[in-house]
Amino acid sequence: MIKVSNLYHSYTKDGNYAVKDVSFEVQKGEIFGFLGPSGAGKSTTQNILIGLLALQKGSILIDNVDIAKTKKELFNRIGVSFEHPNVYKKLTGVENLQFHADMYSVKTEDPMKLLEMVGLGEASNKRAEGYSKGMLQRLVFARSMINNPKIWFLDEPTSGLDPGTAATIKDIIKDKKNNGTTIFLTTHNMQIADELCDRVAFINEGEINLIDSPRNLKLQYGEKLIKITQRIDEQVVEKRFSLLSEEEKRELKDILDKDLFETMHSQEATLEEIFIKVTGRRLI
C-alpha cells in the first residue's frame, strides 16, 4: 500500500540530510508505527508522503501511484490527521467537516456521524474557537476520516486527550484497520504504538534503525524482570531482578523464601526502553 525506497531529504540541499536512505513498506490493512524523538525525521518523512514536502531523492509508491508523478486525485484516497489543531476557528465543527468534504470528488462521510463518533455531536454547531484543546484534536481526527480514506496518516492522534477519549479514538483506529484501512501512525508515545501497531519503525537522526513488530522487539531486546517492594526500616524499597542472571535469581529466591517482600510483579521491557537500547536516545 505504501512503498518507500531510499528516501533522502535535505532542507538545505547541501548533503546535510534530515532523512537518509529511508526504506520501508506498509501492507494493506496494517498499522505501521513510525517512532522517534523530536527532530528524528518522522515529520519530514510523513510530510513527503502526504505531499507537503517535495520528493528530492528516492521513490514513494502510495496505492501503486508514484507520488513524483502524482495527480491531486490521489488525495481522494488519503486522510491526514495533524497533531496541530489546524481547523477554521470561525467555522463550527460541522461547517469545518462539510467544507473539507466539499474538497473531495469521492463519496464522503456524513459530518454529523463523524462528530458523534468522536463525541462532538453536541458541539457540532459551536464555532471551533470555543472548543477545548482536546475537542479541537478530536475535530481534526474526525476531519481526517471525511473521505473514508484507504490510507490514513495519523500524527499523535491521542495527544492531549483524556484517557476515556483516547480509548475511544484507539477503538476507532482499530475498527478502521479491521475494515482494511492502511494506517501510518507517527508518534513518540510508545504505549500507543505498542497497543495499536502491527509493526513499528524506529527512526533516529534521519535513519531507520530497525523495523519489526512490538512483540518481536520485546522478545529480541527485552529482559525478563521481577520487581519487588520491601519494607526496610519503615522505608519502602523497590528492587528489580533479571531472570537472565544466575546471581540475581539466587538473591530473589532468598527474599521469596524468607517472605521479605510486600509486592511482586513480573515486568518486560517497554518499547521505550528498547528504543533507548537501540538508538542511545530518549524519546523526548
Place this chain on the structure above:
Amino acid sequence: MARIISLIKREFKITIRNYYLFIILAVALILVAVIRFVIPAEMNFEKTLFLTSSPQAEKLLSDTNYNVMKENGNFLQNREDIVVAMEDDYNSIGLALSEKNGEVHIELITQGYENEEIINLAIVDIQYYLGNINVSDDYDVNVLFEGTSLAEVPDNLSVVPLPIMLESALMGLFLIAVMLTLEKDHKTIKAYVTTPGRVHEMLIAKVITMLFYAFISASVIVGLTIGLKGNWAQMLILVGLTSLWSSSLGIVIANMCKSLTSAMMPLVIVSLVLAAPVMSYFAPMFAPNYLRALPTYSLMLGLREALFIESSNALFIQALNYSLVLTVIFMLLMVITSKYAVKNS
C-alpha cells in the same frame, strides 16, 4: 467549480465572522460622511503666475498697471519659457500677452486641473491690472496637460475616487494578505493541501471574495454621494480590475512571508507607496512624475473621469490599460509564488 464555490462560501463565512464586511462598510460610510459633511464644497489654492508679453503688447499697456503685474509675477522672455516653467511647477498658471489687430490679445495657459472658477478669477485679476485699455474679446485658454480638468466637479465630490481607491486597492491588498498569512499561522493551509483542492483554487476564491467586497464598498460610496450619475459601468470596471491586481499583489506578498508578523512591514510599505498619489490628486500643484507613474494616481483620475466627465474617456482608457497590465502581471506572480504559500507555512 463546485470546489471553488465551496471555497468562496468558506471565505464569506470567515470574513463575515471576522467582521471584515462590517469594517469595509463602516469605513465606506465614514468616508461618505466625510465627503458630504466635512470637506467644503469649494477650496482655493494660491498659484504662481508666469507671464510674458510681446514688445507691441507692452506699448499698448504702457498706461496700465501692467508694470506692477510684471514686477509681482515671474516675467519670462517668451511663451516657450512659460511652458517649460509650468511643467516644473504644477501649481502655476501662465499668461502670454500679444498684439492682435491693435488690441491686446490674452492667452491664458492652464495646467488642466483648474476649474472654471479659478480661470474666471485669473481673467478678472488680469483685467484689473490691464485697466481700461482695449482687450481682444477672443482671449484663449490653453490647457497644458489635457484630461486632468476638475471642471464642474464640486470639491467634496471630487474626493469620491479616494475612498474607492482606498477600499478597492489598499484595503483589499491588506485584508487578503492577512487572510492568507492567518491560514499559514493557523496551519489550515496544510490541511487544505492534503485534499484534492489546489492552492490556486483557494487563492482564486479569496480574490473573488475581495472583488465582491470592492464592488459593494464602491457601490455604497458612489451611490450615497453621487447617486446614479456618472458612468457606473466604467467605474465598476476600474474597481474590479484594481481589486484583482491589488489582491493578487497582497497574495504575492503573503506568499513570500512566513507569518502575519513578517508580512506586516512589506504590506505597510506597499500601502504607503500606493497611497502617496493622494497628495497629487488633491494638490495637483504637487504631482511629480514618480507619483503620477503609480497606478493609484491613474486610477483616481480614471474614476474621476468615469464619474464626472461625460465628454471624455482618455483617462479611463489610460487607467484601464494600466490596471489590465498590472492584473496580468500580479496574477501571474500570484500563481508562480503560490508554491511558497505552502512551503512558508
